[in-house]
Amino acid sequence: xxxxxxxxFTIESVRILDEKGAVDEELVPSLSEETLIDLYRQMRxxxxxxxxxxxxxxxxxxxxxxxxxxxxxxxxxxAAALDTGDWIVPAFREQVLYVMRGxxxxxxxxxxxxxxxxxxxxxxxxxxxxxxxxxxxxxxxxGIGWGKALRGEQAAAITYFGDGATSHGDVYEALNFAxxxxxxxxxxxxxxxxxxxxxxxxxxxxxxxxxxxVAAGIKGIQVDGNDVLGVYAATTEALEHARxxxxxxxxxxxxRRSMHTTSDDPSVYRSDEEEAEWEKRDPITxxxxxxxxxxxxxxxxxxxxxxxxxxxxEEAIARAKAGQSEVDPVDMFRHTxxxxxxxxxxxxxxxxxxxxx
Amino acid sequence: MSDSNELRIVEAxxxxxxxxxxxxxxxxxxxxxxxxxxxxxxxxxxxxxDHPGRVHDSPLGEAGIIGLGIGLAATGLKPVPEIQFQxxxxxxxxQLQQHASRLRSRSRGTLSCPMTIRTPYGGGIRALEHHxxxxxxxxxxxxxxxxxxxxxxxxxxxxxxxxxxxxxxxVFMEPTRLYRAFREPVPEGEHVVxxxxxxxxxxxxxxxxxxxxxxxxxxxxxxxxxxxxxxVIDLRTISPMDTDAIVESVKKxxxxxxxxxxxxxxxxxxxxxxxxxxxxxxYLEAPVExxxxxxxxxxxxxxxxxxxxxxxxxxxxxxxxxxx
Ligand SMILES: Cc1ncc(C[n+]2csc(CCOP(=O)(O)OP(=O)(O)O)c2C)c(N)n1
Numbered sequence: 307x308x309x310x311x312x313x314x315f316t317i318e319s320v321r322i323l324d325e326k327g328a329v330d331e332e333l334v335p336s337l338s339e340e341t342l343i344d345l346y347r348q349m350r351x352x353x354x355x356x357x358x359x360x361x362x363x364x365x366x367x368x369x370x371x372x373x374x375x376x377x378x379x380x381x382x383x384x385a386a387a388l389d390t391g392d393w394i395v396p397a398f399r400e401q402v403l404y405v406m407r408g409x410x411x412x413x414x415x416x417x418x419x420x421x422x423x424x425x426x427x428x429x430x431x432x433x434x435x436x437x438x439x440x441x442x443x444x445x446x447x448x449g450i451g452w453g454k455a456l457r458g459e460q461a462a463a464i465t466y467f468g469d470g471a472t473s474h475g476d477v478y479e480a481l482n483f484a485x486x487x488x489x490x491x492x493x494x495x496x497x498x499x500x501x502x503x504x505x506x507x508x509x510x511x512x513x514x515x516x517x518x519x520v521a522a523g524i525k526g527i528q529v530d531g532n533d534v535l536g537v538y539a540a541t542t543e544a545l546e547h548a549r550x551x552x553x554x555x556x557x558x559x560x561x562r563r564s565m566h567t568t569s570d571d572p573s574v575y576r577s578d579e580e581e582a583e584w585e586k587r588d589p590i591t592x593x594x595x596x597x598x599x600x601x602x603x604x605x606x607x608x609x610x611x612x613x614x615x616x617x618x619x620e621e622a623i624a625r626a627k628a629g630q631s632e633v634d635p636v637d638m639f640r641h642t643x644x645x646x647x648x649x650x651x652x653x654x655x656x657x658x659x660x661x662x663x
Numbered sequence: 664m665s666d667s668n669e670l671r672i673v674e675a676x677x678x679x680x681x682x683x684x685x686x687x688x689x690x691x692x693x694x695x696x697x698x699x700x701x702x703x704x705x706x707x708x709x710x711x712x713d714h715p716g717r718v719h720d721s722p723l724g725e726a727g728i729i730g731l732g733i734g735l736a737a738t739g740l741k742p743v744p745e746i747q748f749q750x751x752x753x754x755x756x757x758q759l760q761q762h763a764s765r766l767r768s769r770s771r772g773t774l775s776c777p778m779t780i781r782t783p784y785g786g787g788i789r790a791l792e793h794h795x796x797x798x799x800x801x802x803x804x805x806x807x808x809x810x811x812x813x814x815x816x817x818x819x820x821x822x823x824x825x826x827x828x829x830x831x832x833x834v835f836m837e838p839t840r841l842y843r844a845f846r847e848p849v850p851e852g853e854h855v856v857x858x859x860x861x862x863x864x865x866x867x868x869x870x871x872x873x874x875x876x877x878x879x880x881x882x883x884x885x886x887x888x889x890x891x892x893x894x895v896i897d898l899r900t901i902s903p904m905d906t907d908a909i910v911e912s913v914k915k916x917x918x919x920x921x922x923x924x925x926x927x928x929x930x931x932x933x934x935x936x937x938x939x940x941x942x943x944x945x946y947l948e949a950p951v952e953x954x955x956x957x958x959x960x961x962x963x964x965x966x967x968x969x970x971x972x973x974x975x976x977x978x979x980x981x982x983x984x985x986x987x
Binding site: 441509653 | 695696698699700701703720721722723724726727750751753754789790791792793794927928957958959960962963964965966967969970975976979
């Protein structure tokens with residue numbers, strides 16, 4: 307029997323807003339001025355939060371912190387495409403998603419101060435807590451998306467993970483289960499080119515990460531992750547598919563412009579030239595240029611937005627520091643089970659005796 | 664490599680790896696970020712330059728890292744993978760439990776898995792969530808695995824060398840908190856500390872304290888604080904355990920306190936108490952106390968001090984036991 311081709315696949319790539327701030331008019335999503343400004347504001351707020359958090363960490367006021375500098379378009383653009391009923395299942399670098407779903411900024415700082423209080427989720431926010439074990443959260447999103455399908459609800463789940471996570475069994479299992487169960491799930495891979503020090507090419511020989519969807523029988527698509535409009539459009543489309551029971555994997559090609567976490571020194575594994583190259587493709591600058599050209603933004607407006615963010619952050623930092631003194635270790639006993647089992651009651655009593663001595 | 668023979672634990676790890684790679688061309692180091700970055704704790708720093716082709720950055724997947732090691736070992740290599748944090752070894756646990764640990768028994772002795780999995784463990788460094796676990800009891804519960812936890816630089820080199828040379832899989836847990844805590848002289852060149860032998864850090868006749876890893880220093884400090892004359896046993900190998908060292912000491916002292924930072928329920932202390940009641944019950948003059956973490960997920964760092972046993976907590980238990 308001669309050999310024949312039984313299946314063929316292609317991976318499409320999307321970009322709407324280019325590096326110079328020019329758009330492909332045919333593809334631009336129609337968004338109100340208010341929404342455009344909100345996308346811009348969220349990205350800037352995310353950037354400044356990260357910058358302030360890094361500075362606080364350097365002064366010993368925070369623990370390890372994972373900034374998303376450079377990835378704002380991938381995060382904000384995709385989250386902005388969601389309905390409030392859609393679930394967000396983040397990894398550990400998506401502070402802005404919590405803010406977009408109503409977590410006050412001081413709580414983001416509490417989490418970074420090692421306080422569980424910071425992970426508290428506002429009622430009805432439909433967000434999962436941060437997931438530190440890489441890739442493990444993708445399965446939760448499949449579960450939510452499947453649950454939505456079983457219940458006949460229109461909502462979807464979106465999960466976030468990095469390029470490194472695509473090597474993880476959990477991520478493949480999540481994609482595969484999602485396909486098999488018609489889960490209403492979108493997988494957003496932020497390919498920021500590195501998993502700590504490990505470059506994308508060491509992670510996998512696959513030409514794109516989007517094609518990891520192929521083996522699971524679901525759709526995979528690439529998008530310029532530094533193009534907030536492109537990410538918004540690709541996610542909107544993916545959500546439409548997902549709500550019909552057709553999960554989608556989006557690979558957003560972006561770059562982590564700062565360190566992996568505050569414990570990391572990127573100069574060990576990447577060059578100044580490479581960093582300079584990506585600086586030119588910065589998602590915020592690019593969008594700002596576009597909004598100026600559309601007369602949505604001007605110097606005054608930009609300055610106002612910046613000033614409002616600064617004062618909001620000042621207030622949040624002060625509030626975070628003030629709340630820090632209220633850490634009560636007893637909390638760790640209270641929240642392990644719904645009801646304190648006798649063995650923990652005894653350990654709690656033991657702890658209190660010790661604390662009060 | 665450091666020129667001085669006064670080393671920290673992290674440097675002792677590096678020296679042991681380096682020397683074993685020089686001695687045995689089959690030794691292979693790989694794992695997440697262990698190459699160019701030298702590992703997130705820099706334990707493998709410089710190895711990639713000294714041993715080209717034998718140190719590899721791996722894709723991010725713990726099951727893959729452990730599973731690959733089983734195959735590498737089957738080809739005659741001696742894999743020494745790093746799992747970046749012990750808390751992520753759970754993601755390779757099925758490979759460890761279902762394959763690595765029983766390759767020998769399932770192949771009736773024809774195959775083996777001489778893999779040494781190095782992994783930092785434990786709290787006290789203000790790390791992120793999921794970075795501070797101490798799961799030695801879980802690994803010790805797996806037949807066919809050895810579990811080793813050093814507490815000093817010299818032992819680190821000696822035990823790691825022994826682990827790499829051991830014909831069976833070893834989980835080698837390095838106390839993160841002690842990586843850079845202090846230096847001590849470490850023998851240059853060949854230095855092997857046999858697996859399965861505890862060390863006596865202090866000797867005394869009123870009480871036995873058993874600890875390992877980062878708890879050894881807390882236990883020793885507690886003994887010093889109370890002025891009680893105590894044997895302090897540093898278990899060093901969690902599995903197989905040096906039961907004799909514990910039993911002999913308890914027969915002499917009649918009292919015992921066991922310390923670990925892992926949660927209490929089904930922790931290693933429970934196993935140690937069981938062995939003491941098996942073999943030295945009639946010598947006991949007081950109940951054996953356990954000073955451990957609580958049965959809650961290791962809290963984030965704003966509460967971790969409350970969770971981790973410290974010398975004060977241990978001292979209280981010592982006094983209670985001695986005064987029983
Ligand atoms: C299962 C697991 N293994 C290892 C780690 C340690 N670790 C934290 S982040 C990271 C790299 C993640 O890379 P990627 O998935 O690309 O996401 P990024 O950090 O670039 O956003 C590693 C190895 C972890 N948190 N979880």
